[in-house]
Amino acid sequence: MGVGIEVIDLNAWYGTNHTLQDINLHIPANHATALIGPSGCGKSTFVRCLNRMHETNPIARVTGTVRIGDLDIYNDAKPVEIRRRVGMVFQRPNPFPTMSIYDNVASGLKLNGYTNKRVLDGIVERSLINSALWDEVKDDLKKKSGASLSGGQQQRLCIARALAVDPEVLLMDEPASALDPISTAKIEDLIFQLKSQYTIVIVTHNMQQAARVAEKTGFFLNGRMVEFDSTHKIFTNPSDKRTEDYITGRFG
Amino acid sequence: MPEIRISEPQLPQNPASSEGQQPAGGNTAQVSEVRRFLLSRSNSAVVDGGFHWLMVLCALSIFGIVALIAWRLVVSSHLAWSKFGFGFFYKTFTDPDTHQSIFWDPVNARFSAVPFIFGTLVSSFLALLMAVPLAVGLAIFLTEMCPRALRGPLAFLTELLAAIPSVIYGLWAVFVLVPLMRGHVNPLLVKSLGWTGLFSDENPTGLGFLTAGVILAIMILPIISSLTREVMTAVPQSQREAVLALGATRWEMIRMGVLRNARIGIVGGIMLGLGRALGETMAVTMVIGNTPEVHRSLLSNGSSMAAVIANEFTEAVDDAHLSALIEIALALFVVTIIVNALARLLVWAVTRGAPSQAR
Numbered sequence: 001m002g003v004g005i006e007v008i009d010l011n012a013w014y015g016t017n018h019t020l021q022d023i024n025l026h027i028p029a030n031h032a033t034a035l036i037g038p039s040g041c042g043k044s045t046f047v048r049c050l051n052r053m054h055e056t057n058p059i060a061r062v063t064g065t066v067r068i069g070d071l072d073i074y075n076d077a078k079p080v081e082i083r084r085r086v087g088m089v090f091q092r093p094n095p096f097p098t099m100s101i102y103d104n105v106a107s108g109l110k111l112n113g114y115t116n117k118r119v120l121d122g123i124v125e126r127s128l129i130n131s132a133l134w135d136e137v138k139d140d141l142k143k144k145s146g147a148s149l150s151g152g153q154q155q156r157l158c159i160a161r162a163l164a165v166d167p168e169v170l171l172m173d174e175p176a177s178a179l180d181p182i183s184t185a186k187i188e189d190l191i192f193q194l195k196s197q198y199t200i201v202i203v204t205h206n207m208q209q210a211a212r213v214a215e216k217t218g219f220f221l222n223g224r225m226v227e228f229d230s231t232h233k234i235f236t237n238p239s240d241k242r243t244e245d246y247i248t249g250r251f252g
Numbered sequence: 253m254p255e256i257r258i259s260e261p262q263l264p265q266n267p268a269s270s271e272g273q274q275p276a277g278g279n280t281a282q283v284s285e286v287r288r289f290l291l292s293r294s295n296s297a298v299v300d301g302g303f304h305w306l307m308v309l310c311a312l313s314i315f316g317i318v319a320l321i322a323w324r325l326v327v328s329s330h331l332a333w334s335k336f337g338f339g340f341f342y343k344t345f346t347d348p349d350t351h352q353s354i355f356w357d358p359v360n361a362r363f364s365a366v367p368f369i370f371g372t373l374v375s376s377f378l379a380l381l382m383a384v385p386l387a388v389g390l391a392i393f394l395t396e397m398c399p400r401a402l403r404g405p406l407a408f409l410t411e412l413l414a415a416i417p418s419v420i421y422g423l424w425a426v427f428v429l430v431p432l433m434r435g436h437v438n439p440l441l442v443k444s445l446g447w448t449g450l451f452s453d454e455n456p457t458g459l460g461f462l463t464a465g466v467i468l469a470i471m472i473l474p475i476i477s478s479l480t481r482e483v484m485t486a487v488p489q490s491q492r493e494a495v496l497a498l499g500a501t502r503w504e505m506i507r508m509g510v511l512r513n514a515r516i517g518i519v520g521g522i523m524l525g526l527g528r529a530l531g532e533t534m535a536v537t538m539v540i541g542n543t544p545e546v547h548r549s550l551l552s553n554g555s556s557m558a559a560v561i562a563n564e565f566t567e568a569v570d571d572a573h574l575s576a577l578i579e580i581a582l583a584l585f586v587v588t589i590i591v592n593a594l595a596r597l598l599v600w601a602v603t604r605g606a607p608s609q610a611r
Contacts, residue, residue, distance in 0.1 A: 056496060058400070084499030094490040098512050108498035111508060158494070165498060 002199030003069030003168045004029040005050065010064035012045050012054055019045045021223045023064070027216070032191055032200040034210035034231065037220035038246070043203045044091075046220065047171045050201065051086040052079040068169060084112065087162030087198075091174040093154035095146030095161070101128075101137050104146040104157055108165040123164050131160035132190050152183025159190065163198075170194065172202040176209065188213050207247055211235050219243045322585065329579035331571055332363065340579060341365050356544035356560075358568070363576035365583065367544040371461065371556040372584070375536060376529035378465025378550065379472055384522055386469075387476035394477075395484045396506055407481065414474035422538035425467045430539060433466070434458025438551050453549035459541035462550045467535050472525035479524060483517025483602045484510050513602075520598025527592040531584060533558035557584045 005027040012020035020042045027033045035043040048054040049062055052073060066073050073082045095104050103110070105124045114120065124141070128134040133156040137144070146157055155175060162170060172191070176184040184206075191200055191213045204210050210217050211231055218228040219240075227234060227243045238244045245251055332340060344353040345362045355364040394407055438458065441451040487510050495509035511518070541553025542563055555563075557580050568574040 051497065053493065053497060056493070080499050080501055082499075083497055088497035090490060090493060090497075092490060094488070094494040096491065096494065096508070096512070098515070107495075107508065111495070111498055111500050111504055161494075161498070 001168070001197065002030045005169065005199065005201070006065075006067040007050075008065040008067075010046070010049060010066060011062070012042075012049055013061045014045075014057065015059045019223050020049065023225050025218060025225060025228045027199065027201060029199050030196060031216060032195040032202060032214040033216040033218065034214035035201065035203045035218045035220060036205075036207055036210050036246070038251070039205075041220040042223040043218075043220045044173050047088075047173055047201055047203055050169070050171055051083050051088055053083070053088065055079065084108075084165060085167055086169045086171060087165060087167035089155070089158050089162055089170070089172045089175045092178050093151055093158050095149070095154050095157050097145055097147035099146055100142045101144055101146055101149070101157065102141040105160045105164050107161060112165075124160075127160040127164040130163050130190075130194065131156045132186060133157060133160055150183075152179050152186060155179060155183065155187060156190065159187075163194075167198065169199045169201065172200065174203050174205060177205060184209070207235070219246060221246070318589075322582075325578055325582040325585060329575050329582050331575035332579040333575075335572060336363060336576070339364070340576070341369065341583070355546070358564075358570065358573045361570060361572045363572065365557070365576075365580050367546050368555055368557040368560050368580055369583075370546050371464075371540060371554040372530055372558070374461045374550065374554070375464040375468055375540065375556055376526055378462060379468030379529045380522065380526060382466065382469035383473045383476055383525060387473050387521075387525070388480055388518065390473075390477045391480035391484055392506055392510075394481055396502070396510065407478070410474045410477055412474075413470070414478070418471065418532060418534040419538075421467055421471055422535035425463065425535060425539045429467060430458040430463060432458075433460075433463050438462075441551065449548050450550050453547065453552045455541075455549075455551045455553065457541065457553065459539050459553055460551050461540065461547075461554050464536045464540040464554075464556070465550075467539055468529045468532055471532060471535060472528050475528055476521045476525040479521030479599055480514070480518050483514040483521065483599065486517070486603045487513045517599050517602030520595045520600075520602070523591055523595030523598065527588050527595060530591065531558055531588045533562050537562050557581075 007023055007025050007027070010020055010023040011018070023046060035046065037043050045054060050066060050068070050073075052062075054060050054062055062074065064074070068082070068086065071077055071082070071085075096107060099107060102124055105127050106114075106120050109120060109123065125134065125138075128137065133153060136153060137149070137157075146154065149157060155178075159170075159175070176187045179187065188209060191202060194200060195213075202210075202214065214231050216228065217231040217234040219226045219234065219238075219242075221242055227238060227240045229239070233239075234243060235247055238247065336343070340363065343364050344355055344366060345357060345364065346352070347354045347357075354362075355367045357363070390410065394403055394410075398406060434455075434457065438451075438454055441462075442454045445451045491513055492505055492509045495505045500508060536556050537559040540556055540559055542555050542559060543553040544555050544560065545553070547554065561577050561581055561584075564573070565577055568577055
């Protein structure tokens with residue numbers, strides 16, 4: 001089951017570039033939350049702050065508080081522990097090319113020393129079913145490499161890999177922007193199904209996508225969160241002029 | 253329109269284009285002049301063709317040189333080949349007086365390549381054993397852990413090691429490494445590991461297989477480490493992030509996200525190092541002892557394929573002796589070419605970004 005995320009006064013920098021400024025919001029548990037905004041507005045940095053991937057860049061810096069469930073991730077835990085609880089799917093599919101499909105899905109568990117083969121088999125199957133890839137790959141799970149799949153299948157494999165470690169939160173950084181419309185539709189269906197079990201945060205450039213999959217939407221501009229509200233409200237009656245300009249296509 | 257009148261004498265062969273451009277009017281005069289200049293240029297087919305063949309010639313000359321070397325070696329080693337046959341590479345002879353096995357007997361014109369093949373393989377293997385962990389560790393440190401400010405200088409220094417002429421390594425080995433081995437390392441090895449039989453002979457010279465292996469290890473370290481670094485850098489950042497996002501520690505990230513993806517290239521780098529170690533002549537000749545014998549002890553004097561050629565070629569007066577040396581050269585030539593070709597293929601397969609198949 002997913003947990004909610006509480007973000008309080010979050011600031012982030014790349015070198016001297018202040019990429020996130022005073023972000024405050026509450027992301028509800030077991031819902032999909034979309035983050036929209038023009039390129040470079042800080043939304044990717046924001047999700048990377050939620051699993052402390054931001055700080056893997058040596059010039060990056062973060063201040064503020066992020067609570068995932070009861071856990072204050074910047075004060076009470078190591079990055080490694082947090083990333084075990086918060087799954088992430090990246091913009092470009094990044095399966096492990098030297099591993100079979102099975103090993104790709106099982107990689108997170110094997111990494112943490114999980115070896116019970118019968119349990120692993122079950123988890124791999126369940127994860128692939130949840131990511132709607134099972135029927136396409138079940139016959140050559142151990143024969144084919146993760147890189148031999150198509151782009152859309154690779155992305156669903158990456159989702160299965162993230163689901164296999166049973167995360168509480170699933171972060172998706174433009175998960176469909178490198179995919180064709182059919183694969184995109186599959187990913188969106190998937191998000192729709194998954195959000196009953198996981199808290200999903202999805203960054204997207206595609207406003208229709210945000211409108212289709214998310215209950216809540218946040219609009220980012222120049223490192224600040226301009227507006228955060230129910231998706232319906234954001235797209236029909238935004239309170240801020242800049243949000244309205246963006247969603248009506250006047251800029252961005 | 254003065255500019256058109258000026259340009260006309262330069263383009264007498266293209267009246268059609270200048271006529272076509274004139275109606276374009278005054279404000280486009282600049283553009284039309286450029287256009288006419290471009291149209292006036294020949295299509296350079298002759299020059300291009302000549303250039304093409306020149307480059308083909310350059311490329312073919314490489315194959316030509318290799319083929320000529322191989323042909324020369326085959327022809328010149330014919331005498332030894334007809335005399336000793338394939339047994340040249342495995343046979344031993346027995347000395348009629350002492351009843352000891354001997355391999356290399358220029359006085360009686362009996363030759364076998366066994367001790368040299370043995371010496372080359374043993375010293376190269378020892379070199380790999382020492383250099384590979386060090387080189388891979390260095391590459392991991394440089395690509396994944398090193399502070400940015402230190403990365404450039406350290407990489408530069410390791411690569412400088414490769415630029416030092418091998419005779420200087422040899423000299424250094426003679427003056428520093430050999431006394432060190434003789435005085436400290438060899439006695440210690442005999443005392444602690446003598447029971448294995450690999451370190452039984454406390455060689456009073458300090459030369460031998462192990463000393464050659466150490467100097468070779470230092471020499472191939474920069475090759476292996478720079479190639480390993482290259483293939484590790486070629487692993488996309490997204491692979492590292494994928495592993496990190498699964499909750500991996502830094503070492504797990506390096507193992508799963510970097511080494512696993514780069515392993516084929518690393519093997520290629522190791523093989524390139526092996527290629528260099530097999531063929532290395534000067535430094536090995538200076539420290540291996542130059543005794544055509546086979547010993548179990550790594551501390552014994554020995555010889556290598558390259559070393560025996562360098563040592564004896566100028567002194568070989570007998571045809572069979574010369575021919576035997578050239579046959580060793582041929583064997584070394586074939587082996588190093590195969591090893592290097594395989595190594596390059598492996599490195600190339602990784603750095604050009606082809607996704608390798610599972611398992």
